[in-house]
Amino acid sequence: MERNDHAKPSTKLCLAAIALLLVASCSKSRFLEGTNTTNLSEQTVFSDSTYAMSFLNNIYSDVGFSFSPTRFSENGGLDAASSEADVPRVGVAATSAGFATGSVTPATITDDAWKTCYKQIRAANQYLKHATTLPFDAYLQKRTAAEARFLRAWYYFILLKHYGGVPLVGDTIYTDQDHITASRSSFEECVNYIVAECDAAAAALPVRQQGIDYGRAGAGACLALKSRVLLYAASPLFNGENTFNTSLAGPLRTVVGYPAADANRWKLAADAAKTVLSLGTYQLHSTTTSVSGLTVPPFRAVFNLRVNNEYIFARMQSGTRDFETCWMPPTRGGDGKGAFPYQELVDAFLMKNGKMISSPESGYNPGRPYDNRDPRLESTIMHDSSLIVLYTDFIQPIMGQALKLYVDAGADAVFKRTTTGYYVNKMLKPDIAGNCIHGTERCWPLIRFAEMLLNFAEAENEFSGPTQDVYTAVTELRKRAGIDAGDDNMYGLAAGMSKDEMRAVIRNERRIELAFEEHWFWDVRRWLIAGDTENAQMHGMKVTRRNNVPPVFETFDVRKRNFRNAMYLFPIPQTEVAKSTQLLQNPYWSTTGQ
Template identity: 30%
Template sequence: MKAKYIFSGLLAMTLVSSCTDKMDYKEYNVHDKAYEEKMFERVGGLMTEIYNDIDYDFSNYSGAMSSSATDESVYSHPGNAIEDFYNGAWGPTNAKERVWKSAWDGITYSNLVLDEFNDCTFPEYTEDEHYQQQMFLYKNYRYEARWARAFFYFELVKRYGNVPLKTRTMTANEANSLPQMPADSIFAFIDKECADIQDSIIVNYGDLGDMSYYKAQTGRANKLAVMALRARAALYWASPLFNTKGDKSRWLKAAQLSNAVIAEARQEGMGLLPDYSKLFDKDSYKDGIKEIIFARRTTASNAFEKYNYPIGIENAGGGNCPTQNLVDAYEMTNGKAIDEQGSGYDPQDPYKNRDARLALTVAVNGENWPDKAALETFEGGANSSSVTYGTPTGYYLKKYVNKGTIIAKTGSNSFTHEWVIFRLAEFYLDYAEAALNYTGSGYTAPDGLPMTAAQAINVVRTRAKQPNMATGLSFDAFKKKYENERFVELAFEGHRFFDLRRWKEAPQYLKNIRGMKITRLDDGTMKYEEQTIATRTWDDKWYLFPFPQKDALNCHLTQNEGWK
């Protein structure tokens, strides 16, 4: 999401890749400090560039989302680059390095703000009537930049593990000589940075009192964004991928930090938004403000809809089609899994009496989506796999897709999209996971904390109008229920790809991908048959990303295990 200030050519340069990029701002076409001091907005432009380096997942892989490298969805265009993640075609020479590039860029800009533009006084503007307000916001940049730097390091460590730690502006040669730091040290850096700044950064940009001047202050990191980053990083650090010795104290810390996010959010009048769908539509930055902690806003576009509208609509691409794996994860309204005794599930009326989040996430056969035409995903139907690029699973994506978007050649329109990075519901789930793993029970609260894992999950389930968690579940049964709850609540928000990796549970979920075969019978009724549509392999080296080969060589990085 862009900051208020508009990037105005301040850093018009060629962006190149690798950890050597832009290590010394004087080596590139960047105006010097004296020039920057002449205009508040010029320094603000650096912050805009930092925010612009925050990644989002609106079809990053030529239309595909990371969900289509998991059991959430299948991309309807065979041969797409997303397949590299599960067919073994990625590696050091095909390293999927989008975030590797953007994170190092963001770290470099953050260091530049902190080292070179941290103490400007703008003497030529002291008589400006809004000088005090502008300086108030300017001084906050140092905390925003530290948050951003920590955020980028989290994006790196969760993908790569051990990475260099660059905390100041330096030359390319200096940067190339930095040693890799253990993942534990990177997580410790993130934790300390967030702890240091969370009580100094602005709490609420919408309530600046006498310091308010700019009308729009959305999309900037505030206190809750800092606390959210710290809590999520703690959860990852406690997870099996990084917590190789099973240190339970890490789970306790993760629970404490997630609880702190929840408590701070309550204090600021936040809670779960009653309407789940409002978190992901075109006005989510307004309607979702009650729950959304931080989101990345894009410019107005209809590209996401072009990628994901059902085949059969003019200019539509079919896109990221939800799997039967995901659809089956949605419980019945009585709280039972579809394969659980007494659930009432009817295989020939499979979408009846299901968790309301299913209908808000997945478009099914016969549904009027995105317009008044009923979807025909049955074999031979207008939107089916019988049509080139039609759904291979029997479903289409609704979440994040704005059905008011017109993508036809005539009369097309476009809207902004908000990629939700932190929202409150996640931290109830994060708390539940940490509490469960620390206490060994879904029904025992960690010492000094107010909720059991079940109580935290029930907050999320209540919004969905689902019954409370069942009582008396064993640790393993509760864990399975928790993971299922996280699957459906956070579907298509970029979590699944990394959850299965940090849990080290990818093989059990990612090998068999299922869809729904629908046949229209002579009497017009439909016959539903689940089927396996893909059988995939898994290699444990995929738990971490490979370092791009050129950077592994230039920066003397030890390649991650299995990728050499």
Template identity: 40%
Template sequence: MQDAGPLNQLTEGLVFDSTDRNGFYAEQYVNDIYASLPNGFNRIDGNLLDAATDDAVTSQDGTNIDFLTKGFLNSSLNPDDAWAKNYAGIRKVNLLLAKIDVVPVPAKIPFWKAEARALRALFYFELVKRYGGVPLVGDALLNTDAPANFKRNTFEECINYIVSECDAVKGLVKTDPLSSADYGRMSAGVVLAVKTRTLLYAASPLYNGGNTGITAEQKLVQGYAAYDAERWNKAAAAANELITGGKFSLEATFNNVFINRKNAEVILAFLRPVTSDLETNNGPVGYAVAGNGNGRTSPTQNLVDAFPMNNGLAITESGSGYSAASPYTNRDPRLANTVLFNGASWLNRPLQTYEGGLDKPNKNTTQTKTSYYLRKFLGNFATQAQYSNQNHNFPIFRYAEVLLSYAEAANEYSGAGTSIAYTQLKAIRKRAGIAAGADNNYGLKANMTQTEMREAIRLERRLEMAYEEQRYWDARRWKIAEQAFNTQLGGMKITNTAGVLTYEKVPVQPIRFTAPAMYFYPIPFSELSKNTNLIQNAGW
């Protein structure tokens, strides 16, 4: 549905036309609003946003991702600046709401208005998670040539507005499951997913009692004044409403979530044409031209070590069965579905990421820095001769995240190791292929404290949602980025001596996070110059 290109040739009068009895141009306009949806994959100068976390490094030096990984970010240079894009989306919505009633298709107009408002709520969330409180412009039609001098609304006002919009439209958009023709539109499930994520972020430590503002004005836009546990309860209730609706479920096979255009787990995705661009951008470098990749993403040893064994136990735990001499044997199956490691089958041969191997030749070329390549999102090419076009639709919301959000919010609100949290984690680990074990806990420790459960949930979220632009924001909202993103990132040095492999964990590069400034993005200098009523975030 979202495949419509920009409406460069359509004038306002043509789109909102009282003689357009089928609403043809108006519907194209609605579809074009979806172009402002979050679109992940290699969007930061050819890199995943996760290459600015402890989960990956970029294989190519000197790209714009360095502004995020080395603390070079500033108000004039931000490779993830989303201010203009999202306000452009908001303006499109407001123009539709102001003009659409003249189009003579009364049966369609309520749906278009509702989905446009839902999209606007999501655009505001994308702004708030980056900048904190931003100007709420209501239904005003902003003139991009002469912008109005709106002030920043408080963080609380922005959260309340997003939630109120979701509540207002969730019964007006189409219900799930959507037809193939409507797939990719804002449905009732999508609206609840927006509400759930918004409330989860609002309840999180960065905003809920962890305000990093310095001046009184900054404190208002960078979080709540004081902690309130009830915020976790609201997030849990929103997640539970989506779960009990029964419209979504975990896919039986993990990788199918990312290569099937329509499935029961993805709630909303940015729909793209079928391509092989993810494979050519991220695939291993040592294949013939027909199957060669550019290897842009190097997963870190930090992430690889975080995956447990297939019995659910951490590799550092006694009895896990981990062997340093065979580090990828009997691991959580999600590891092989997330990372390509030495010996993995790919394009009809085992991957060679040992020193001097075909996929780590150590020549003057872009190659993995860690001995790992990205596997997640790529098609099933273990036994294929070359890449072919696949469905590569970036998952904005999926059901597994909702389960993890429910577990997190319930644990934070209700206390020590709630049964709700155990239920969600076990469901995700079961789908992953981890063994249930004699206690049916899928490797989870029994009777966890609230703190232990918190760490278990955070780990599960990191593993399950790797490379989906979650870790980057999770570390911020949990207020752990100053530890997690101020660290040495590692890889594996593999030596092949007459067919005998030895493995050595090695440092690759450091990552830097400047606290507290980098918990929020700076308001763009261009916006401050145009609007003197805007205040800057602390530290910028």
């Protein structure tokens, strides 16, 4: 049999390629800066402190690839692959479009998760091989080794949520001369391995790294990743028999989840989230800021701060207009590579009194659909007449200019660029546009404190019901968002809710609080509701304006999304499955790649 690394990407991290991986190095201000090196051997790299640190920095460089809003051939990211938003370029063959139409196959699926993660897992193993002999003092040797272990766990979890159980390789560094087993480890084995690595790394790291090391993983990031892993492990898709796995047998059954359900997994998830909440290091950002004379509410402001106490782990960025370019409309320099929000997401946002728009108590007015809404709506989505920045000279911002998305309004309008009548506003800096010359120091929020509150609320509710602690976690988020407390100080929540009622509240809170942060795609799958949310007719908003006549708001059909049971997990790319009969394909995907 041909000796290929079936458990890794086909691209080997051989010694000749080490130089290509050294793309980042330490500096006084930040640790992800460019480094150009050539003709480096393994001995040279790991005997030189700068090169060795650069090698570790490169393992950080891919931590946000799955989060990227232009992940799939610049045709949106996981937002466009889900019912969160529409694909921006319908005719472009990409994984996002394949998930939208239900036409994705093992032959057409992106292989970036498989290749990127195994490439970086191998790099982490190489770093750990030399960790005790690196030219660092003992503390730095220990700390950076712990960072490498966290990063290895991070990439394994990306594999786990895409595919279920995957081959675990431990500390082994395979070469193209080795015979490599491609047998997939069970889901339980993968969860246990990732959790153990998180615990071990956390024990050797400060809770949060500071100064020139800000942005590197600390114990808080390790424990937060553990929280996320255990939440997924407790969720319906993986926790025992269900409609997805009921017909499966043999090794494949244990690869895609636990054979038997255990309610105590929710307790483990709740405890893990509570540990992070109790660290005392992280908190919800609750301070308004001023940007070019505009008062920015806390929920929006946090995404514009490179350093803040809400981000637990982030992809460090510098001087960038990445989100502005992909998400903004054409008149603001948007290039149309980011997804367009669906009406269903807009409708999920609460009213300012904390009620759903469908509630008789909400006060929702279909003729003025954006009035008196949860302030997070404006911070997340641009709609017709949203007040956003405009640049006319690429240098000076003109703040508060109304966005014209109504029918026949111009280049930005519905049916011109946006397919839904909306653009994404999440994480954009209020005075930056895609066509200005300035950038911002934002970072990509891969894990933040708000998620830990939601992780705890969900797991605690599933295990113990809607306790006071569950209510408190949800109200903390609503208070920060700007929801009115109300006479009862409940922020729109009803007293005495059942577990099912609170579950619906928490799921919707996740949907709006964490929108466009790589959660919805995975959440609807682990909740086992994707058969409903991803197999539905999706809508947009058409606004018609005429002189001296109130505007008319009409929802319209955008796309009928299609979902098959197989799509609860990514298929392993056919190019990988073809290398070995030991590498089992995920359920319901054809072994021929069709």
